[in-house]
Amino acid sequence: MEKILVLDFGGQYNQLIARRVREQHVYAEIRAYNKISVEEIVKNGYKGIIFTGGPNSVYDEDSPHYDPGILNIGIPILGICYGDQLMAFIAGGVISSAGSGSEYGKTIVYTSSCALFKDVPHESVCWMSHTDYVSSPPEKFKVIAYTDRCSCAAICDEERKLYGVQFHPEVTHTEFGGQIFHNFLFEVCGCSGDWRMEDFIERSVARYREELAGKKALLGLSGGVDSSVAAALLYKAIGNDLTCVFVDHGLLRKDEGDFVEKTFRGQFGMRLVRVNAESRFLSKLKGVTEPESKRKIIGEEFIRVFEEEAGKLGKHQALVQGTIYPDVIESGKGDSAVIKSHHNVGGLPDNIAFDEIVEPLRNLFKDEVRAVGTELGIPNELVWRQPFPGPGLAVRIIGEVTKEKLELLRGADAIFREEISRAGLEKTADQYFAVLTDLQSVGVKGDARAYGRTVALRAVSTDDFMTAEWTRLPYDVLERASNRITGEIEGITRVVYDITSKPPATVEWE
């Protein structure tokens, strides 16, 4: 399979770059610049390399650099933003600060004809975000694009197939960004485009049929997209040699547990063990109010339950996990501070006795996982499910979690989701849910004074959940949700809408 290397210098768009490449049906993998040597790059046989952007100036003392030998191994390179400057710098060019000539945002770029800009008009819109620029290209390089403020917006050494662009072809604001990637991959690197989801499924099925022949595998199904797709894929490969254990911790949304069971046991006919462990989890959570303690308790209890079930089921050689690519990418940036421990419920300890761990989705981005899920016949409701935290509703109930509060929250949350879906807004917000606050307030129901709980509704729009904006839901949708929640759910007398973005708030309230 042909591969492109995305060499990460700490830019914010590294995953986007890899996705743009994969959209062209070429497999791309991201590696941090300081974790892969030129020798390994040569050994891996990449068809091309993309240097990502980065936050630094090449002259900063601690800016990421790379072995100049990379320019002479015969593999085409496309440098983007910092990657362009770094390539020029290590090839002997000069980088300068543009000072007041810095560009940010949509900019008209004028390109000249070359392989990288095939079918790109002379004048088009690109996205710029830079202070430094290549003020003097290295020997043998020529300038192939400019803007009104930047005399050198792209360079190339056609002989060595080295290309650099100051702008960002990976962001959608760059009008011909897709074409530029296409050109780099097919015109410059000579790729054929062999990365297809159907082939991925076929290859994976063949692979696991062989690797797991005569063995039994166990999978912890959570009902989330990743474990569901991993289950369907492995089931296609090894059928009933796969057993799924679905630990229902009782903290799921309304009817969710039944739906998971119906899909996998009913529709697919998989061997599925559902463990109804609500009371066990609730008793562990009794009196616990601190969010991180809740997470820890739920995570640990999940492991206990899973271990017990695994023990009952007898020897299974393989454990299947729904790890996906963003979970495993090593970053070219430093480590950032932990705000919440997202140790996923379902994350299992190293000491469970399995001979091997199987991670069939390890190389896929989320959108690719969804495409595989659809191809395998998993219902849209599951494949397009919004993210749901492993500790479930426990982190959406402020304070102690009780059965009664869970029921209230489930009801309110289901109504809110139903109203969003009725209004056709499922794709407008990327995550939307209800939170049961610990606030009681006075209300009036019928003619009587009522003292009830306050529910907060939350909807956010985001690309990556690292930052998020509160979604401007139409008032009438909020109104219908509020009326129905207070009308249909006894015990709730007030509904508020959360209008805080992230940062400073987080998506979940706990």
Ligand code: XMP
């Ligand atoms: P925050 O609240 O950190 O949420 O802004 C960002 C995204 O992560 C999800 N989230 C979790 N997912 N276990 C998970 O599996 C957790 O403990 C957890 N906490 C938050 C949240 O739903 C959002 O999508």
